[in-house]
Amino acid sequence: MASDHGDSVFANVVRAPEDPILGVTVAYNKDPSPKKLNLGVGAYRTEEGKPLVLNVVRRAEQMLVNDTSRVKEYLPIVGLAEFNKLSAKLIFGVDSPAIQENRVTTVQCLSGTGSLRVGAEFLARHYHEHTIYIPQPTWGNHPKVFTIAGLSVKTYRYYSPETRGLDFQGLLDDLNAAPSGAIVLLHACAHNPTGVDPTPEQWEQIRQLMRSKGLLPFFDSAYQGFASGSLDEDAQSVRMFVSDGGECLVAQSYAKNMGMYGERVGALSIVCKSADVAVRVESQLKLVIRSMYSNPPIHGASIVAAILKDSHMYHEWTVELKAMADRIISMRQKLFDALQARGTPGDWSHIIKQIGMFTFTGLNAQQVAFMTKEYHIYMTSDGRISMAGLSSQTVSLLADAIHAAVSAVV
Amino acid sequence: MASGMLSLTCPSSSSLSLPHQFKGGAAGKPKLLNQASFFGKRFVNAKSFTRTTMAVALNVSRFESITMAPPDPILGVSEAFRADTNEMKLNLGVGAYRTEDLQPYVLNVVKKAEKLMLERGENKEYLPIEGLASFNKVTAELLLGADNPLILQQRVATVQGLSGTGSLRLAAALIERYFPGAKVLISSPSWGNHKNIFNDARVPWSEYRYYDPSTVGLDFDGMIADIKAAPEGSFVLLHGCAHNPTGIDPTPEQWEIIADVIQEKNHIPFFDVAYQGFASGSLDVDASSVRLFAARGLELLVAQSYSKNLGLYAERIGAINIVCSSADAATRVKSQIKRLARPMYSNPPVHGARIVANVVGDPELFNEWKEEMEVMAGRIKSVRQKLYDSLRAKDKSGKDWSFILRQIGMFSFTGLNKAQSDNMTNKWHVYMTKDGRISLAGLSSAKCEYLADAIFDSYHNVS
Numbered sequence: 001m002a003s004d005h006g007d008s009v010f011a012n013v014v015r016a017p018e019d020p021i022l023g024v025t026v027a028y029n030k031d032p033s034p035k036k037l038n039l040g041v042g043a044y045r046t047e048e049g050k051p052l053v054l055n056v057v058r059r060a061e062q063m064l065v066n067d068t069s070r071v072k073e074y075l076p077i078v079g080l081a082e083f084n085k086l087s088a089k090l091i092f093g094v095d096s097p098a099i100q101e102n103r104v105t106t107v108q109c110l111s112g113t114g115s116l117r118v119g120a121e122f123l124a125r126h127y128h129e130h131t132i133y134i135p136q137p138t139w140g141n142h143p144k145v146f147t148i149a150g151l152s153v154k155t156y157r158y159y160s161p162e163t164r165g166l167d168f169q170g171l172l173d174d175l176n177a178a179p180s181g182a183i184v185l186l187h188a189c190a191h192n193p194t195g196v197d198p199t200p201e202q203w204e205q206i207r208q209l210m211r212s213k214g215l216l217p218f219f220d221s222a223y224q225g226f227a228s229g230s231l232d233e234d235a236q237s238v239r240m241f242v243s244d245g246g247e248c249l250v251a252q253s254y255a256k257n258m259g260m261y262g263e264r265v266g267a268l269s270i271v272c273k274s275a276d277v278a279v280r281v282e283s284q285l286k287l288v289i290r291s292m293y294s295n296p297p298i299h300g301a302s303i304v305a306a307i308l309k310d311s312h313m314y315h316e317w318t319v320e321l322k323a324m325a326d327r328i329i330s331m332r333q334k335l336f337d338a339l340q341a342r343g344t345p346g347d348w349s350h351i352i353k354q355i356g357m358f359t360f361t362g363l364n365a366q367q368v369a370f371m372t373k374e375y376h377i378y379m380t381s382d383g384r385i386s387m388a389g390l391s392s393q394t395v396s397l398l399a400d401a402i403h404a405a406v407s408a409v410v
Numbered sequence: 411m412a413s414g415m416l417s418l419t420c421p422s423s424s425s426l427s428l429p430h431q432f433k434g435g436a437a438g439k440p441k442l443l444n445q446a447s448f449f450g451k452r453f454v455n456a457k458s459f460t461r462t463t464m465a466v467a468l469n470v471s472r473f474e475s476i477t478m479a480p481p482d483p484i485l486g487v488s489e490a491f492r493a494d495t496n497e498m499k500l501n502l503g504v505g506a507y508r509t510e511d512l513q514p515y516v517l518n519v520v521k522k523a524e525k526l527m528l529e530r531g532e533n534k535e536y537l538p539i540e541g542l543a544s545f546n547k548v549t550a551e552l553l554l555g556a557d558n559p560l561i562l563q564q565r566v567a568t569v570q571g572l573s574g575t576g577s578l579r580l581a582a583a584l585i586e587r588y589f590p591g592a593k594v595l596i597s598s599p600s601w602g603n604h605k606n607i608f609n610d611a612r613v614p615w616s617e618y619r620y621y622d623p624s625t626v627g628l629d630f631d632g633m634i635a636d637i638k639a640a641p642e643g644s645f646v647l648l649h650g651c652a653h654n655p656t657g658i659d660p661t662p663e664q665w666e667i668i669a670d671v672i673q674e675k676n677h678i679p680f681f682d683v684a685y686q687g688f689a690s691g692s693l694d695v696d697a698s699s700v701r702l703f704a705a706r707g708l709e710l711l712v713a714q715s716y717s718k719n720l721g722l723y724a725e726r727i728g729a730i731n732i733v734c735s736s737a738d739a740a741t742r743v744k745s746q747i748k749r750l751a752r753p754m755y756s757n758p759p760v761h762g763a764r765i766v767a768n769v770v771g772d773p774e775l776f777n778e779w780k781e782e783m784e785v786m787a788g789r790i791k792s793v794r795q796k797l798y799d800s801l802r803a804k805d806k807s808g809k810d811w812s813f814i815l816r817q818i819g820m821f822s823f824t825g826l827n828k829a830q831s832d833n834m835t836n837k838w839h840v841y842m843t844k845d846g847r848i849s850l851a852g853l854s855s856a857k858c859e860y861l862a863d864a865i866f867d868s869y870h871n872v873s
Contacts, residue, residue, distance in 0.1 A: 007735070008709060008734055008735040008736060008739045009589075009643070009678055009709050010588070010709065010732075010734055010735075010739045010742065010743050011739070013588055013739070013742045013743050013746055014742060014746075015742045015745050016742075016745040016746050016748065016749045017745075019539060019748070019749075019752055022536075022538070022539060022752075022756075026538070041536065043535060043536065051533040051534075051535050052533075053531075053533055053534055057534075058531070061528065062528060065524045065525065065528050070516075071514040071515075071516055072514070072516055072520070072721055072722055072723050072725060073514050073723055073724055074485070074504065074506065074717075074723045074724055075724050076485070076489075077482065077485060110572075110754075110755035110756075110759070111755065111756065113752075113753070113754070113755050113756040114754070114755040114756075117753060117754055117755065121610075126473060126476050127472060127473070128472070141752060141753060141756065144752065144753040145753040147753075148750075148753045148754075149753075181472070214472075216472060247471060247472060247473070255536075259534060260534055261534050261535055261536045262533075262534045262536050262537050262757070262759065262760035263534055263759055263760060263761060264755060264756075264757070264758065264759040270473075272471050273469065273470065273471035273473075274471060277471040277473050277474060277476070279478070280473070280476045280477060280478045280479075281473050281476055283478050283479035283481075284476055284479050286479060286482065287479050287606075288610075290485070290575075290603060290606060291575075291579065291603065291606040291607045291609070291610040291611075292572075292575070292576065292579055292610070292754065293572035293575050293576040293579065293726060293755075294485075294572075294573065294575040294576075294603065294726075295485070295724070295726070296726065297572070297724065297725055297726040297759040297761065297762065298724035298725060299725060299759065299761035299762070300759065300761070
């Protein structure tokens, strides 16, 4: 029985370790060293190392807050209707036949994580196959989301450490061996953590294989616009699958490409064979959401909707997005050049070949630990660094640290 | 359509054979979960379904067998209301506060806070998994009292959650993981979504008697008996104040007895606090049930929502608080709640949390809030009175409508049955939930007369 000094009913609850990704920031914040670098979580930083709120986001937010006619009434369970329509157009294309044929249901969710979780819960309840194949490696939170939703997680080969590129044959072999109907998680672009993406030709082969085996695609699109700088280009993998008329799920996040991180803005779309199925699927998605948080938060979604629907703001957004993507690409080049200049042993060309926010350095856990201890550089232990956290000022610190780690620690 | 892309290479037969469970579609749960039959009709035992061969079917959706889910019994009411074109229509469904002009209301303090936030030009970085620290601090203080020794002793684990629902769901997930088999006792009746939350979190529940239709009051003996009869170590879900849907709250003396029984049986009190400030108009008075239990040294769970009292409905801001017997336990429990939040949504939304932190954390804004709260609660008390007066004037049958005045908070449990509630909607265009609950927050003075007519007609002329 619980009392001031008695036993706790929580006596058997052990202390959980910090989340491996978000915990990096926790550790970084604790570090008193004046010269430290946080390359952990994928949050964009300016050249000055500051978080960024896009100008167009500030403007949209100002408009909304100053609009005295706006209220804070509950959104529908599926979220802001306008936001949902615009999100679907963004990922599937404005002229998407699937949208025109009403075969797509889109529900507002809490960023990428929330969209993945709602989709996974839905599949666990309503889909006959409960195994999901995820690439090896993948974002650390993926297996947790799917497992807790009730799916069984298996992996398919993806990254080849030897080539620091895609193990394409391994991928094909593993998907080919998957049971018919199994769910397959695909990173739409800018694979996290490796930055290694299939080419369009490889995507086409993946699509053919998956359709022939009836494998169900579940796309995670967290970096649309961030990979190449072009929103349409970064959506090609998804659109390829949709245009063959087949079904798929897509989780979208606006955390990075609109800088909406803490506002938790995202959407889950399910592309179905028919409008009738889409309506029924949506009704079941509502049951998943209602018992989890009833309805989604309005603030971030209204900002995103305001930007997407206004052609000037949309254009402004694409310009700011490209600037972010370009800065990251230039950081890649700077880091590569810095390592070349130092004569750091090894082939570092993967830094400029990889796509998106992250570089999978190839550093091992010991080398990472060394860099944290000696140089106060924080990253996840798999050697993933967020290029978004680098600046021209800090590149040399990082290059020094990598050079030292590779030379001193094997 | 590119159905021709599919080739029939699968070794199983090419004919479509859907297992019978999918026809008319009750969905199966995956085999690896150990679901028990108390979940009822929504799930079938996963072991009895087989894999289909439908993967190679042409042009058939994998989701073909999914049935249309019914509209939510509470949120669905607003949908139906919106579709109604009749000019006399009245929405007394969902508990969202309306002004006398029946307009939604954004509190002045909220507008001020948002302007401040804009001026400061704050960033939108990820919050920690447990949410905004300044919010967590003020929310625990608001609930327990800023000088509560429990807070000073760091025995309260507070995690920002997605309003009341999200906070309840985190607690449910904690119960499922760390108290396997433990039951949650839910009042009969309770908020409709409670059962959904525990079902989907796979936490078993049972009901304790609460509402007595014959007295339109609390079945206190039944409540005590059922709590006593439950297996030791059950979680007892209690409404901190302004019980939803009945509006019937235990008296302070009754709360003491409830606490005695809970202590005796080593049950764990689990409060749902969605109306702090709305019941009596006083934030402190409305928290007294929670504080009573906490003062006894009991470990307890408390879900909070700022949807109603700060009008932040759509911002989804609330918290789950776990009062533990030691700071060490609080640390451990908080770390495990984080582990449950991470695969649900990673970290919570920042906007609503900042608004609350700004309002509650600033003495001037806080006082202003208290005044606005009193106005809102006051308006509801006055429409209660007016509705009662209208019914008394109309109804000479001897039927006692005084329960309307005794009930507390946003809702009134009218005692109307489903047929009578349907009559309210179909004949009078008054939208309410089928359990007979009306939201007085959606009632204006001007409409009291009309509502009284509708209730009088439904009660006396429909059975």
